[in-house]
Amino acid sequence: MSPKLLEVDSIEVFYGEFQALFGVSLSVDKGELVALLGANGAGKTTTLRTISGILRPRRGRIIWRGKDITDTPAYKRVEMGISHVPEGRGIFPKLTVYENLRVAAYTKRAKEKFSESLEMVYNLFPRLRERRNQLAGTLSGGEQQMLAIGRALIQRPELLMMDEPSLGLAPKLAREVIFLAKKLRDEYGITVLLVEQNVRLSLKVADRAYILETGRIVMEGTPEELEKNPKVREAYLGI
Amino acid sequence: MVAAVDLLASTVDGILIGSIYALVGVGLALIWGVMEIINFAHGDYMMLGALTAYFLYLAGIDPLVGAVAAFVVVYALGVLTQRAVINRILDAPLLTQIAVTFAILLIIRYGVEAAFGPYTRRIASWYANVYYHVGPLTIPLPKLIAFIVSLLVAAGLYIFLFKTDTGIALRATSQNRVVAELMGINVKRMYDLAFGIGVGIAGLAGAILALFYPIFPEMGAFFALIAFIVVVLGGFGSVFGAYLGGILIGVIESVSALFVNPALKDVVAFIIFLLIILVKPTGLFGRGE
Numbered sequence: 222m223s224p225k226l227l228e229v230d231s232i233e234v235f236y237g238e239f240q241a242l243f244g245v246s247l248s249v250d251k252g253e254l255v256a257l258l259g260a261n262g263a264g265k266t267t268t269l270r271t272i273s274g275i276l277r278p279r280r281g282r283i284i285w286r287g288k289d290i291t292d293t294p295a296y297k298r299v300e301m302g303i304s305h306v307p308e309g310r311g312i313f314p315k316l317t318v319y320e321n322l323r324v325a326a327y328t329k330r331a332k333e334k335f336s337e338s339l340e341m342v343y344n345l346f347p348r349l350r351e352r353r354n355q356l357a358g359t360l361s362g363g364e365q366q367m368l369a370i371g372r373a374l375i376q377r378p379e380l381l382m383m384d385e386p387s388l389g390l391a392p393k394l395a396r397e398v399i400f401l402a403k404k405l406r407d408e409y410g411i412t413v414l415l416v417e418q419n420v421r422l423s424l425k426v427a428d429r430a431y432i433l434e435t436g437r438i439v440m441e442g443t444p445e446e447l448e449k450n451p452k453v454r455e456a457y458l459g460i
Numbered sequence: 461m462v463a464a465v466d467l468l469a470s471t472v473d474g475i476l477i478g479s480i481y482a483l484v485g486v487g488l489a490l491i492w493g494v495m496e497i498i499n500f501a502h503g504d505y506m507m508l509g510a511l512t513a514y515f516l517y518l519a520g521i522d523p524l525v526g527a528v529a530a531f532v533v534v535y536a537l538g539v540l541t542q543r544a545v546i547n548r549i550l551d552a553p554l555l556t557q558i559a560v561t562f563a564i565l566l567i568i569r570y571g572v573e574a575a576f577g578p579y580t581r582r583i584a585s586w587y588a589n590v591y592y593h594v595g596p597l598t599i600p601l602p603k604l605i606a607f608i609v610s611l612l613v614a615a616g617l618y619i620f621l622f623k624t625d626t627g628i629a630l631r632a633t634s635q636n637r638v639v640a641e642l643m644g645i646n647v648k649r650m651y652d653l654a655f656g657i658g659v660g661i662a663g664l665a666g667a668i669l670a671l672f673y674p675i676f677p678e679m680g681a682f683f684a685l686i687a688f689i690v691v692v693l694g695g696f697g698s699v700f701g702a703y704l705g706g707i708l709i710g711v712i713e714s715v716s717a718l719f720v721n722p723a724l725k726d727v728v729a730f731i732i733f734l735l736i737i738l739v740k741p742t743g744l745f746g747r748g749e
Contacts, residue, residue, distance in 0.1 A: 273642060274641075275638055275641065275642070294641075294646070295641040295642060296641050296642075296643075296644050296645055296646045296647070297644075299642065299643065299644035300644055304642075305642050307638070307639055307642060311636055311638070311639035311642070312639075313631070313632045313635045313636060313639070314635065315631070315635055316628065316631060316632060316635070320628050320631075320632075321632075323625070323628060324625075324628050324629055324632045324640075324643050324645070325643050325644075326625075327625060327629055327643050327644045327645050328644035331644070332625075372643070376643075376644065
């Protein structure tokens with residue numbers, strides 16, 4: 222059996238003395254769309270940041286294509302195909318839209334295909350083409366989210382991790398951005414790990430989901446399984 | 461009454477000397493902008509550049525070639541400093557950072573004095589005493605050369621920061637170092653570049669200043685002070701704001717010498733600086749955060 226694309230093996234992550242994750246394990250297979258769900262402060266962002274290498278676990282391992290990358294710096298993980306759309310989008314406000322996209326092609330992996338990727342992103346988000354020479358800080362929230370996702374696509378990821386892409390967006394846009402995750406998987410073959418608070422919508426697009434509570438995975442399963450679970454219905458779906 | 465021709469001559473002279481202040485300030489602004497480190501030793505890297513050009517001049521190398529070498533030598537020393545020291549204090553408290561860069565200042569300044577003596581040295585290039593007469597103005601060639609070199613460096617820096625992948629990555633790093641890392645940028649490498657280029661430009665400024673200015677171990681003190689003013693005036697972290705700030709300080713200094721005792725010309729510049737900062741705390745070209 223070939224190894225999973227990504228395996229997170231019982232990671233424990235601390236901020237100083239404060240422990241945020243208590244042995245979180247999860248895996249993502251090639252071609253899957255996996256959702257990581259939970260309330261504010263459950264540790265979703267910490268999990269993503271540990272996978273992308275911004276944070277180091279005190280214990281546990283991150284395995285990428287069967288290889289231990291726990292000690293690999295974040296910038297090298299991008300070259301390996303792991304892209305992370307950070308919480309709050311993290312666009313560079315004083316770079317233009319085009320410069321934001323260009324800087325995403327900093328890796329060798331992305332640079333070779335930059336013009337092709339740029340065309341793809343502009344076609345996916347025509348707004349970005351119109352505003353390419355505008356400073357990114359002047360974009361609306363929805364446009365900034367498009368830019369943040371566009372930047373990740375420029376990186377030519379194998380695994381795209383999106384941290385609460387719907388946060389702060391109007392309901393219609395929030396829905397669009399979550400369905401975009403599915404479109405990217407279905408049409409572009411990108412494996413997606415989606416972190417969301419919007420459980421209802423995320424379960425509509427995901428193949429599998431994990432539920433994180435105060436630093437521990439408390440449930441996992443297919444959307445059908447989770448939707449039937451009385452605890453999930455009460456705590457996350459409000460039924 | 462001040463004659464118009466004197467005013468013009470002072471303004472031109474101010475622009476020429478201001479172009480040196482501008483370069484020193486630009487380097488400081490670059491380091492601050494990317495790393496949020498206040499480099500107190502900045503003027504001493506400038507002195508190292510001047511000294512490099514001087515020793516090469518003694519070996520028979522033209523000071524202009526020496527200026528390029530000064531950039532390379534000081535750049536390398538900057539990268540060395542970055543890796544050995546600055547990288548370890550990036551997240552340290554502000555006072556620690558200040559103490560550390562101040563220690564670097566002392567090591568460089570008095571290390572040079574101990575090694576080469578406290579002497580004042582001069583570069584006597586073939587063009588040291590060439591003057592151009594333009595209408596009523598007399599322009600010394602060394603200052604004109606300094607001005608042209610300064611403009612070329614500024615243009616080169618602009619092209620680097622705005623037109624190259626590495627330059628855009630450097631600007632991205634200055635705006636958000638965590639996200640820069642997520643773009644695949646090796647942020648430590650960007651810090652090497654920022655510190656190296658920042659002090660390298662100061663070194664180059666020192667070398668071209670030495671075309672018409674004496675070289676001595678403490679020469680950096682005054683220029684570092686000017687550089688701080690220039691950076692604040694330009695809007696902290698704005699590289700090209702610092703450039704214009706440098707020219708402005710040069711002109712204020714030079715023109716005010718017509719009206720007050722020349723010994724007070726720097727005082728006037730500092731007073732005007734304080735007034736500007738009172739009215740616009742983000743600096744002339746800063747937009748605040």
